[in-house]
Amino acid sequence: xxxxxxxxxxxxxxxxxxxxxxxxxxxxxxxxxxxxxxxxxxxxxxxxxxxxxxxxxxxxxxxxxxxxxxxxxxxxxxxxxxxxxxxxxxxxxxxxxxxxxxxxxxxxxxxxxxxxxxxxxxxxxxxxxxxxxxxxxxxxxxxxxxxxxxxxxxxxxxxxxxxxxxxxxxxxxxxxxxxxxxxxxxxxxxxxxxxxxxxxxxxxxxx
Numbered sequence: 022x023x024x025x026x027x028x029x030x031x032x033x034x035x036x037x038x039x040x041x042x043x044x045x046x047x048x049x050x051x052x053x054x055x056x057x058x059x060x061x062x063x064x065x066x067x068x069x070x071x072x073x074x075x076x077x078x079x080x081x082x083x084x085x086x087x088x089x090x091x092x093x094x095x096x097x098x099x100x101x102x103x104x105x106x107x108x109x110x111x112x113x114x115x116x117x118x119x120x121x122x123x124x125x126x127x128x129x130x131x132x133x134x135x136x137x138x139x140x141x142x143x144x145x146x147x148x149x150x151x152x153x154x155x156x157x158x159x160x161x162x163x164x165x166x167x168x169x170x171x172x173x174x175x176x177x178x179x180x181x182x183x184x185x186x187x188x189x190x191x192x193x194x195x196x197x198x199x200x201x202x203x204x205x206x207x208x209x210x211x212x213x214x215x216x217x218x219x220x221x222x223x224x225x226x227x228x
Contacts, residue, residue, distance in 0.1 A: 024108050024109055025093050029085060031070055032070050033082065035049070036070070036078045039071040040072075046071055046136075050068050051065055051068035052133065054129070054131040054133075057124070057128050068120065071137070072136060072137050081139060085141075085142045088146045089108075095149075099210055111144065111202075112141045114201065115142075115144030115198050115201055116140050116198075118197060119139070119144070119194040119197040119198035121197070122193045126193070135191045139198065143194075143198030143199040144198045144205065147172060147206075148206045150168035150169060150171075151202070151203055151206045151214075155167050155169065158171050169217075176200075179193075179196035180192075
């Protein structure tokens with residue numbers, strides 16, 4: 022069984038338990054005041070395995086399934102038997118690091134809560150874009166856009182929405198998770214940048 026599947030199963034089980042027990046869901050959610058003032062640092066990790074509803078869970082895990090398997094293969098090709106460990110650590114760090122801006126921004130807001138795997142998923146998606154920038158990413162199954170173009174749009178959108186604070190989505194986590202995915206991948210395999218540039222230079226939108 023791949024680590025991608027293991028992570029998906031963990032998300033489904035923990036999210037299901039949380040949806041059945043809202044007290045448990047709250048205890049696993051990232052609440053900055055509980056983390057910083059009460060020392061409940063575990064929430065920074067557990068919040069990435071719990072979701073607000075089935076649609077939230079389904080979208081994150083559907084995306085993670087397709088990109089996670091590819092990234093897991095990349096890590097295995099680069100690190101051999103340790104590839105799986107690198108992949109799990111990468112995913113967990115994506116969750117933790119993507120929560121840090123919200124943790125600091127809302128340190129005095131006791132009613133602020135954040136949950137979901139979006140930070141880790143964004144890290145995985147952007148790792149795949151860095152290695153295969155011209156591969157199409159299809160939205161809703163029929164709108165297909167090269168990864169490097171969609172990635173740029175996503176970064177701009179997440180940054181803009183994060184500044185506006187116009188909805189309940191943690192856009193900061195999406196943005197930081199995506200950037201972390203790029204940085205981690207570059208540190209792990211610095212040569213990928215040259216490959217990234219070359220693939221884009223050789224891309225033919227009409228080919």
